[in-house]
Amino acid sequence: MHIKECIMSAPGKAILHGEHAVVHGNVALAVSLNLRTYLRLQATSTSKVCINLPNINTFLSWDVTKLQQLLPDSGAELGNVNELDAELVRRLRDLVGVSNGTLDTRSMAILAFLYIYLSVFAGSGELPSLTVSVWSELPTGAGLGSSAAYSVCLAAALLSASGTIPSLLSDQESTARWGEVEMELINRWAFQGERIIHGNPSGVDNAVGTWGGILRYHSGKITPLNRVPMLRILLTNTKVPRSTKVLVAGVKDKMNKFPSIINPVLESVNAVSCTCEQTLSEMTNDTPTPEHYNILEELIDINQHHLNVMGVGHPALDTLCRVTLARGLHSKLTGAGGGGCGITLLRPETECSVIQNTIQDLRDCGYDCWETSVGAEGVQQHSPLAVKEEALEVLARY
Numbered sequence: 001m002h003i004k005e006c007i008m009s010a011p012g013k014a015i016l017h018g019e020h021a022v023v024h025g026n027v028a029l030a031v032s033l034n035l036r037t038y039l040r041l042q043a044t045s046t047s048k049v050c051i052n053l054p055n056i057n058t059f060l061s062w063d064v065t066k067l068q069q070l071l072p073d074s075g076a077e078l079g080n081v082n083e084l085d086a087e088l089v090r091r092l093r094d095l096v097g098v099s100n101g102t103l104d105t106r107s108m109a110i111l112a113f114l115y116i117y118l119s120v121f122a123g124s125g126e127l128p129s130l131t132v133s134v135w136s137e138l139p140t141g142a143g144l145g146s147s148a149a150y151s152v153c154l155a156a157a158l159l160s161a162s163g164t165i166p167s168l169l170s171d172q173e174s175t176a177r178w179g180e181v182e183m184e185l186i187n188r189w190a191f192q193g194e195r196i197i198h199g200n201p202s203g204v205d206n207a208v209g210t211w212g213g214i215l216r217y218h219s220g221k222i223t224p225l226n227r228v229p230m231l232r233i234l235l236t237n238t239k240v241p242r243s244t245k246v247l248v249a250g251v252k253d254k255m256n257k258f259p260s261i262i263n264p265v266l267e268s269v270n271a272v273s274c275t276c277e278q279t280l281s282e283m284t285n286d287t288p289t290p291e292h293y294n295i296l297e298e299l300i301d302i303n304q305h306h307l308n309v310m311g312v313g314h315p316a317l318d319t320l321c322r323v324t325l326a327r328g329l330h331s332k333l334t335g336a337g338g339g340g341c342g343i344t345l346l347r348p349e350t351e352c353s354v355i356q357n358t359i360q361d362l363r364d365c366g367y368d369c370w371e372t373s374v375g376a377e378g379v380q381q382h383s384p385l386a387v388k389e390e391a392l393e394v395l396a397r398y
């Protein structure tokens with residue numbers, strides 16, 4: 001089978017408002033980040049499927065014939081992008097040697113890769129030998145959508161290699177994106193990857209990884225917010241490890257235990273997201289005023305309290321909020337919480353010295369902290385000449 005080589009990238013994300021509530025049908029607002037995951041897929045003649053994941057120190061390979069045995073007799077049964085094939089997941093778990101409840105970083109990444117690889121190529125008669133290498137600028141498991149960026153890159157590369165979506169680049173071209181139909185397909189396969197890694201994802205993270213920009217996400221409906229003011233944000237990684245899967249399941253348990261207490265909290269988060277969206281639109285239509293920023297800051301504080309009520313806070317995130325508030329800045333966790341990253345809103349009038357001092361205070365706490373720009377492009381295909389040098393250098397090692 002002729003395999004098309006390719007290099008793909010997809011951005012991470014920050015959720016402004018609506019994490020966890022979005023899993024239960026409420027609105028979320030999310031932005032793409034200028035930190036990306038890069039994937040290189042190479043055709044080989046080794047009769048092996050190899051995966052190199054340097055961020056998580058994982059380098060594995062399988063004989064194609066062994067993987068072929070995992071396919072049902074009729075390959076056509078696979079390739080359903082709407083539902084996770086529980087039988088295939090079970091066979092893959094046996095192959096990788098993990099149990100149902102595993103949270104192991106490597107196993108999740110491998111299961112997601114093999115699942116999409118087998119599903120996408122099942123109908124083509126024979127499985128191809130290939131090598132996939134993935135490297136990311138995103139911290140893994142810290143709330144910035146690393147799992148979604150990984151799944152989006154896998155989906156784009158494997159769909160492109162199989163010829164399901166076109167490979168976009170001639171040699172000279174640099175970077176390109178697909179049309180709506182192909183993007184929709186990438187997003188749906190990435191969602192399957194997220195299902196394997198997360199358990200019960202809402203789909204907001206893979207939507208941002210695919211489309212990029214600033215999105216409103218509500219029960220699978222994706223609305224790009226085209227006219228929003230330029231937002232300046234500090235990102236802080238508390239470096240406290242956590243698992244999105246565990247945190248999402250924890251909120252569900254709380255809902256089951258105290259429905260009359262937790263459901264109104266999720267509804268209130270929904271109202272926070274809608275009020276934020278309304279405020280951002282007013283800021284775009286009129287000149288942004290200090291009052292607009294006061295509202296955005298209050299919404300951040302309210303949501304952070306709600307997230308604590310849901311049980312996804314962490315003392316390190318409390319410290320982030322306290323340290324930034326001492327400098328007059330407002331913060332909340334972003335993503336699944338339980339540690340990981342938080343965002344801090346910067347006002348246009350916030351002085352450079354205040355920002356620098358805040359960053360230093362947070363670094364003194366042992367956190368990573370940097371200013372980020374939001375609204376980066378979604379999934380892209382690159383020619384080797386158009387890939388960030390650092391990414392190409394890492395991917396070229398394999």
Ligand SMILES: Nc1ncnc2c1ncn2[C@@H]1O[C@H](COP(=O)(O)OP(=O)(O)OP(=O)(O)O)[C@@H](O)[C@H]1O
Pocket residue numbers: 037053054055056104105106107108109110134135136139140141142143144145146147148150197198205242243244245334335336337
């Ligand atoms: N660069 C990468 N290489 C290999 N696997 C990765 C990479 N990035 C993410 N993953 C996979 O994604 C998992 C982390 O996903 P998780 O959803 O817990 O965190 P996140 O996506 O960073 O945060 P959030 O979902 O809150 O935004 C890892 O355990 C690993 O399986």
Ligand SMILES: C[C@@](O)(CCO)CC(=O)[O-]
Pocket residue numbers: 015018019020021022023143145198200201202203204205244248334335336
């Ligand atoms: C916690 C959560 O709401 C966001 C994780 O980035 C989970 C999801 O939406 O899938």
Ligand SMILES: [Mg+2]
Pocket residue numbers: 145146147148198205244
């Ligand atoms: Mg994730």
